[in-house]
Amino acid sequence: MTSPVWHPFTQHGLGEPIPTVIRTEGVALHTADGARIVDAISSWWVTTHGHRQPAIMAAIAEATQSLDQIIFAGWTHEPAETVAAALVDMMPAPLAHVFYSDSGSTSVEVAIKMALGFWLNTNRPRSRIAVLEGSYHGDTVGGMSLGERGVFNRAYAPLLFEVETLPFPEAGAEQATLDALESLARAADPLAALIVEPLLLGAGGMRIYTPEVLAEMRAICTRHDVLLIADEVMTGWGRTGSLLACDQAGVVPDILCLSKGLTGGAVPLAVTMATPAIFEAHLSDDRARMFFHSSSYTANPIACAAARANLAIWRDEPVLDGIADLSRRQRARHAPLADQPMFRNVRQLGTVTALELADPHSDYLSALGPALMRFFIDRGVLLRPLGNTIYVMPPYCIDDADLDLVYGLIAEAGARFGH
Numbered sequence: 001m002t003s004p005v006w007h008p009f010t011q012h013g014l015g016e017p018i019p020t021v022i023r024t025e026g027v028a029l030h031t032a033d034g035a036r037i038v039d040a041i042s043s044w045w046v047t048t049h050g051h052r053q054p055a056i057m058a059a060i061a062e063a064t065q066s067l068d069q070i071i072f073a074g075w076t077h078e079p080a081e082t083v084a085a086a087l088v089d090m091m092p093a094p095l096a097h098v099f100y101s102d103s104g105s106t107s108v109e110v111a112i113k114m115a116l117g118f119w120l121n122t123n124r125p126r127s128r129i130a131v132l133e134g135s136y137h138g139d140t141v142g143g144m145s146l147g148e149r150g151v152f153n154r155a156y157a158p159l160l161f162e163v164e165t166l167p168f169p170e171a172g173a174e175q176a177t178l179d180a181l182e183s184l185a186r187a188a189d190p191l192a193a194l195i196v197e198p199l200l201l202g203a204g205g206m207r208i209y210t211p212e213v214l215a216e217m218r219a220i221c222t223r224h225d226v227l228l229i230a231d232e233v234m235t236g237w238g239r240t241g242s243l244l245a246c247d248q249a250g251v252v253p254d255i256l257c258l259s260k261g262l263t264g265g266a267v268p269l270a271v272t273m274a275t276p277a278i279f280e281a282h283l284s285d286d287r288a289r290m291f292f293h294s295s296s297y298t299a300n301p302i303a304c305a306a307a308r309a310n311l312a313i314w315r316d317e318p319v320l321d322g323i324a325d326l327s328r329r330q331r332a333r334h335a336p337l338a339d340q341p342m343f344r345n346v347r348q349l350g351t352v353t354a355l356e357l358a359d360p361h362s363d364y365l366s367a368l369g370p371a372l373m374r375f376f377i378d379r380g381v382l383l384r385p386l387g388n389t390i391y392v393m394p395p396y397c398i399d400d401a402d403l404d405l406v407y408g409l410i411a412e413a414g415a416r417f418g419h
């Protein structure tokens with residue numbers, strides 16, 4: 001019997017097998033037919049410490065003893081209050097206000113609505129938004145509008161709003177990006193905001209740019225009164241080696257989007273954090289100026305309890321040491337791949353490593369990506385190449401034997417599929 005389930009980013013017409021996972025633990029997914037699969041992409045970038053981290057699972061179980069969803073417009077609960085206070089402590093000042101939602105995409109929608117609300121409520125309406133070429137900010141209509149246009153969103157293009165696209169700050173050509181931003185910021189119709197994935201473009205192909213460029217973009221935004229939105233949905237929670245990627249540039253955004261690792265990857269939750277200036281622009285005795293956004297499951301108490309446990313782990317345990325250690329152990333296995341002629345652009349930032357398999361004919365839709373994925377899964381590793389870009393982004397609990405398996409298979413794939 002065929003399943004009624006319609007899977008995301010899946011071409012059901014190809015008849016690829018869809019394994020059933022029956023148990024997760026640490027770095028492993030266990031399937032119904034008995035396979036142990038090393039989750040080398042943290043289940044699409046969400047799992048921070050490892051699957052079913054015991055303290056987070058216990059916090060979820062405990063929360064269900066007293067709370068389920070409650071309305072959050074005008075009501076509150078302890079897990080939401082504790083998480084918000086902990087986030088304000090943990091994230092750089094002056095990010096002092098925390099707005100809850102349920103996914104990375106909605107945290108971005110909230111961010112752009114906050115930015116436009118700020119400008120309207122301070123009587124300087126602005127709506128132009130600048131983005132970096134090749135970015136990804138989610139699959140909702142607003143998120144797609146901000147992201148790279150292509151096969152992913154061609155059908156919906158008529159619905160997408162226009163943005164100003166800055167060239168990607170390629171090594172050696174960073175000035176072009178900064179000049180483009182400067183001229184947009186100075187224009188008669190000035191920018192409302194610049195939104196960036198700090199230091200690392202994820203879905204756009206794991207492209208890396210420097211902290212210096214990020215710091216320069218922040219400086220231009222400050223000089224010209226443009227809001228900087230940092231979409232750290234993927235880069236947050238240690239992925240790039242620091243808690244936030246922005247930390248490496250000494251940059252504090254006006255608006256910060258966090259999701260994926262916010263609950264350690266256990267359950268969905270997102271926040272959009274904002275500075276007092278943005279909050280206060282919505283503060284008034286006029287109801288027309290309140291922030292008009294909500295979703296049914298805003299600040300779900302069980303998800304907040306998971307986030308509370310995750311933040312306690314970040315506070316009490318040497319998480320960044322574990323991440324630094326993983327980063328070193330990956331470098332030892334990844335860097336030598338640069339010597340193989342079938343690999344290009346061998347690069348690493350924190351616990352993310354990436355390289356391109358030399359294949360002049362490949363794009364995201366070429367058969368190479370699925371063929372690679374099948375090659376890895378058949379050998380016990382979950383990797384999901386972006387076209388010919390093979391990247392690794394595991395939870396930091398992965399041990400040396402599993403890392404050897406992952407990077408050994410990448411070397412083997414290079415020999416088998418490279419040209």
Ligand SMILES: *Cc1c(COP(=O)(O)O)cnc(C)c1O
Pocket residue numbers: 103104105106108136137138139197202203231232233234235259260
């Ligand atoms: C994953 C991602 C999103 C979207 O998050 P969802 O939870 O999938 O909606 C937005 N921005 C970036 C940078 C992401 O990596």
